[in-house]
Amino acid sequence: xxxxxxxxxxxxxxxxxxxxxxxxxxxxxxxxxxxxxxxxxxxxxxxxxxxxxxxxxxxxxxxxxxxxxxxxxxxxxxxxxxxxxxxxxxxxxxxxxxxxxxxxxxxxxxxxxxxxxxxxxxxxxxxxxxxxxxxxxxxxxxxxxxxxxxxxxxxxxxxxxxxxxxxxxxxxxxxxxxxxxxxxxxxxxxxxxxxxxxxxxxxxxxxxxxxxxxxxxxxxxxxxxxxxxxxxxxxxxxxxxxxxxxxxxxxxxxxxxxxxxxxxxxxxxxxxxxxxxxxxxxxxxxxxxxxxxxxxxxxxxxxxxxxxxxxxxxxxxxxxxxxxxxxxxxxxxxxxxxxxxxxxxxxxxxxxxxxxxxxxxxxxxxxxxxxxxxxxxxxxxxxxxxxxxxxxxxxx
Amino acid sequence: xxxxxxxxxxxxxxxxxxxxxxxxxxxxxxxxxxxxxxxxxxxxxxxxxxxxxxxxxxxxxxxxxxxxxxxxxxxxxxxxxxxxxxxxxxxxxxxxxxxxxxxxxxxxxxxxxxxxxxxxxxxxxxxxxxxxxxxxxxxxxxxxxxxxxxxxxxxxxxxxxxxxxxxxxxxxxxxxxxxxxxxxxxxxxxxxxxxxxx
Numbered sequence: 001x002x003x004x005x006x007x008x009x010x011x012x013x014x015x016x017x018x019x020x021x022x023x024x025x026x027x028x029x030x031x032x033x034x035x036x037x038x039x040x041x042x043x044x045x046x047x048x049x050x051x052x053x054x055x056x057x058x059x060x061x062x063x064x065x066x067x068x069x070x071x072x073x074x075x076x077x078x079x080x081x082x083x084x085x086x087x088x089x090x091x092x093x094x095x096x097x098x099x100x101x102x103x104x105x106x107x108x109x110x111x112x113x114x115x116x117x118x119x120x121x122x123x124x125x126x127x128x129x130x131x132x133x134x135x136x137x138x139x140x141x142x143x144x145x146x147x148x149x150x151x152x153x154x155x156x157x158x159x160x161x162x163x164x165x166x167x168x169x170x171x172x173x174x175x176x177x178x179x180x181x182x183x184x185x186x187x188x189x190x191x192x193x194x195x196x197x198x199x200x201x202x203x204x205x206x207x208x209x210x211x212x213x214x215x216x217x218x219x220x221x222x223x224x225x226x227x228x229x230x231x232x233x234x235x236x237x238x239x240x241x242x243x244x245x246x247x248x249x250x251x252x253x254x255x256x257x258x259x260x261x262x263x264x265x266x267x268x269x270x271x272x273x274x275x276x277x278x279x280x281x282x283x284x285x286x287x288x289x290x291x292x293x294x295x296x297x298x299x300x301x302x303x304x305x306x307x308x309x310x311x312x313x314x315x316x317x318x319x320x321x322x323x324x325x326x327x328x329x330x331x332x333x334x335x336x337x338x339x340x341x342x343x344x345x346x347x348x349x350x351x352x353x354x355x356x357x358x359x360x361x362x363x364x365x366x367x368x369x370x371x372x373x374x375x376x377x378x379x380x381x382x383x384x385x386x387x388x389x390x391x392x393x394x395x396x
Numbered sequence: 397x398x399x400x401x402x403x404x405x406x407x408x409x410x411x412x413x414x415x416x417x418x419x420x421x422x423x424x425x426x427x428x429x430x431x432x433x434x435x436x437x438x439x440x441x442x443x444x445x446x447x448x449x450x451x452x453x454x455x456x457x458x459x460x461x462x463x464x465x466x467x468x469x470x471x472x473x474x475x476x477x478x479x480x481x482x483x484x485x486x487x488x489x490x491x492x493x494x495x496x497x498x499x500x501x502x503x504x505x506x507x508x509x510x511x512x513x514x515x516x517x518x519x520x521x522x523x524x525x526x527x528x529x530x531x532x533x534x535x536x537x538x539x540x541x542x543x544x545x546x547x548x549x550x551x552x553x554x555x556x557x558x559x560x561x562x563x564x565x566x567x568x569x570x571x572x573x574x575x576x577x578x579x580x581x582x583x584x585x586x587x588x589x590x591x592x593x594x
Contacts, residue, residue: 042459046497050489072463072499136460137467164461 001032002229007044007056008037010168010263012186012273013087013214014057015253016290020240022256028239029232037261040166041136048219049075054226055233057083058217061306065138067329068307068316076220079303080334081234083214084241085295087288088141088204089189089278090114090148092181093174096121096130097199108281111202111378115152118201122159133165133173133182140204140213141183143309148207150395151379157313174198185213186273186288187265193279194269200278205286208355210293210375212302215330223334234338241291250274286374293360293372294347298330301351301385308383311392323388327351336366345370355382402504404512405447406431407438407462410523417451417519424515439465447501449509451516454497466499494520539577546580549587 004026008014018035020026026033036053038044041062047053063077092100100107100117107117122130134141146156156162165173170182171192181201182192192198204211216237223230243249254271257263263270272278276287289295307326311318332350340346345368357373377383383391404426408414414431421429430445432438435458442450442465452462491498494517500509543565550561569579 039455039457040459042463042497043454046454046488046492050485050492052489052492137464164464166457166460169457 001027002030002232003032003034004055004229004233005034005036005053007047007053008035009039009041009044009057010037010265011057011087011188011214012257012263012270012288013084014263015244015257016083016237016240017057017216018256018262019244019253020236023240023243025236025240025243026233029236031229031232031236033233033236041139044217045071045073045077048077048217049073051219051222054222054229055216055218057214059136059139059141060212060215060302061138061140061143061310062136063215063217064303064306064326064329065310065315067325068310068322070138070310070315077217077329078220078223078331078334079215079217079298079329080223080230080331080338081216081237082212082296082298082302083216083237084291085210085213085289085293086203086205086286087213088144088183088185089200090145090181090183090202090204091170091174091189091192091198091200093177093179093198094196096180097201100201108201111148111206112152114202115148115154118149119153122154129159129161130180131161131163131178133163133170133179133184135167135184136164138310140211140306141185143306144204144207144211145183146313147309148202148378171195171197186278187263187269190269190273190279191265200280203278203281203284203287205284205288206378208375208377209286210289210295210373212299212306215298230334231338234335235342238291238296238339238342238344241296245289245291245295247275294370296335297347298332298335299347299350299352300327300330300332301354301383303327303330304351304385304388305354305383308388308392312395318389318392327385340367343367347372351385353382353384355380399508401428402426402448402508402512403428403430403445405429405442405445405450407435407450407452407456409433409456410453413453413520413523416523417516420515420519421512424511426512435461438462439469442466442469448504449501449512450499451513452497452499453520454492454495456497459497463499491517495524496520542577542580542584546583549583553587 006017008017021033021035041059044056044058048056063079065071066073066077099121103117103120104113107114132145134145149156154160165179167184167188170184170188173179174192175197189200193200218230244253250271254267254274257270258265258267276284278284303326304323307323310316316322336346346366347370348366355375355377357375359374360371361373363370363372404421406414406417411433414433418429418431432441496517498513546565547558547561550556550564551558565576565579569576
């Protein structure tokens with residue numbers, strides 16, 4: 001047995017790593033997955049960088065930020081596998097929701113209507129700005145929240161405050177009045193609703209359908225020295241992802257995740273959210289996706305979209321070199337190397353134009369056929385990774 | 397001319413540990429040490445003190461928030477780097493293993509910061525040792541209480557002496573290859589659900 005130490009945070013999308021261990025998929029590939037529940041993304045990053053962890057669940061933009069030198073540590077982290085698509089939502093306090101509801105009774109129908117109501121509230125409001133929390137500065141949450149606010153005419157730099165709160169403390173922060181809303185991964189939105197501290201306003205899947213969320217981060221040095229273990233792990237995770245995707249296993253998966261050593265939230269809440277059911281919103285199509293639609297493929301266009309947003313919000317200047325660092329953080333070549341042997345259908349390209357598929361679309365792939373999409377942004381924009389500069393300037 | 401004294405900020409929700417580190421730093425001649433235990437208003441504290449070095453607990457769940465604050469801070473000005481020597485994996489591993497997370501203002505000379513961090517790491521370690529010794533002591537006390545209680549149960553139910561009760565438990569432990577505490581808790585549980593222990 002080869003030991004692999006894997007870090008995770010208590011979140012729905014730690015499911016693939018946890019189930020790989022619990023359901024024996026890792027063992028099936030000769031691996032002993034040693035799971036370590038961590039307290040912060042900074043902790044995961046540090047332990048990965050000093051070699052106390054070999055791999056970890058990570059926010060999709062975090063390895064990109066680290067390789068671009070935006071993080072306090074410099075060790076390179078690569079992404080050979082994605083841990084799913086979607087899984088986040090935006091929740092506001094009940095007080096804010098009542099005001100939005102008074103502006104537009106059906107504001108939860110679309111992100112556009114929710115944003116329009118919020119814009120009216122923000123611009124009418126006297127007194128302190130509304131405060132929203134995300135889980136990390138370099139998180140998909142931070143970028144999708146700002147993308148949505150901005151597209152709805154709310155300037156995330158001036159019209160609202162954005163702060164950082166750990167996922168499991170979001171509901172408490174909302175109850176205590178420290179924040180007025182947040183963007184966080186499940187089950188922490190459902191938890192806030194169950195505690196009657198908030199109302200879910202919209203979801204990541206509604207803002208950008210089938211969008212990247214958590215990935216498998218691997219220290220580059222370790223990946224280079226342990227290529228065979230990486231391949232075995234990817235195969236195990238691929239099989240686990242298929243298992244997690246199948247609704248027939250959701251009740252068992254919810255039971256496993258509900259344990260205190262993992263997510264520590266009631267199995268009932270977890271099972272609903274696995275079935276894409278959110279309290280107050282009902283069934284949200286494609287809310288979370290573990291394996292379908294090439295959900296585990298590390299699209300370089302995803303890495304580049306995060307880079308485009310880092311430039312957009314002045315976190316880094318644009319240069320072709322920086323774009324290349326971002327792109328090469330995601331490693332579809334390793335994904336292909338590991339899974340080709342197992343006869344998995346593989347996308348031929350490493351990037352796609354994001355936001356063009358309005359319907360699920362069958363596409364020819366290496367070794368079979370793949371269904372991709374829908375992958376649209378709620379405002380109808382598209383992102384062509386080959387036109388990244390003009391995409392960035394289109395926001396100003 | 398000696399360089400100006402470094403300002404050290406300790407952020408730790410454990411008051412005891414923070415005190416331990418602060419004392420050690422003062423004894424080593426670092427008089428400009430500030431400690432905060434609460435994260436409320438941390439940004440204001442950072443602006444007020446203008447720290448050169450920040451020491452905190454690696455396991456603090458608010459680290460993502462704090463790093464965000466450090467990045468926004470005007471007084472820290474330059475982006476700050478974690479650990480003294482990023483080129484030395486060993487130094488980083490040392491700090492992470494001890495559970496110390498440290499941030500220093502970029503550009504500070506390594507020789508100036510290293511003694512401070514070494515001290516912090518040593519104090520984190522000794523605090524951890526003290527805590528685990530204390531936990532062991534508390535556990536030992538609990539174990540002894542369990543055994544005493546079980547002895548009392550046996551004496552009452554079986555109408556035997558204290559030494560006979562102890563002998564009975566010891567034999568059971570040896571025969572079943574279990575610890576005395578296991579046997580004691582089984583006896584107590586059996587008594588609680590109303591069965592006479594054998």
